[in-house]
Amino acid sequence: MVAKELENRLKGRVPAARRSVLTEDVYERVKSLIMNRDLEPGARVNIYAVARLLDVSQTPVREVLSALESEGLLTKEALRGYSVAPVLSPGQIADLYQLRLLLEPWAAARAAERVTAGAGERMRAELATVPQAPRGTRYEDYHGLSEHDARFHDLIAELSGSEALREALRRTHCHLHLFRLGYEGRDTGDRTLVEHSRVAEAVAAGDQEAASEAMRAHLAAARDRFLEIGP
Structure with missing residues (x-):
């Protein structure tokens, strides 16, 4: 209470x-x-x-x-x-990322296959919403990054053309629950933004293999960061 x-x-x-x-x-x-x-x-x-x-x-x-x-x-x-509600346990974090690693590298490759000039502009515009990583560690400081993270992954799912995949990711509210574990400041945010840029560049270039690998590397790194924080 x-x-x-x-x-x-x-x-x-x-x-x-x-x-x-x-x-x-x-x-x-x-x-x-x-x-x-x-x-x-x-x-x-x-x-x-x-x-x-x-x-x-x-x-x-x-x-x-x-x-x-x-x-x-x-x-x-x-x-x-x-x-x-309880925060995610290490097992739940690992399970969530296992699902994402099955779905999102495919989505990135599919987005690269279907990419248009307009899609590239949308990704660049989304990256520009967070020009630098936040320094503070309270929600008021990093919520912009959290919201960008959700929008970026949703955009890749949208560009893949799979509404079922997009809805599945939305239902997990994974970005909100993962950031609830904590945010360790500028280094964590810097790495996230760099990884997003690599995914966006590969998708915009139409390189399906590079897009899939960039997304896989980003998710694996993010998983490890959140597992280090723990509940």
């Missing part, structure tokens, strides 16, 4: 949600609490306490908690309400 002592501890550094974009603000505030582990895995999340903490009504909080449940960040039990 978001207990009174947690409210007291966070009240001074959790800004009240802006009324103009209320639901979006509440969503980001609550997600930040989860991603930064201000709300630890297993912690109960009380609708009324969250509403008081953010100085908003209960209605947007209910909507946001439902959305976060659909993304796997919260769980809901009858008569108990919402709790923060």
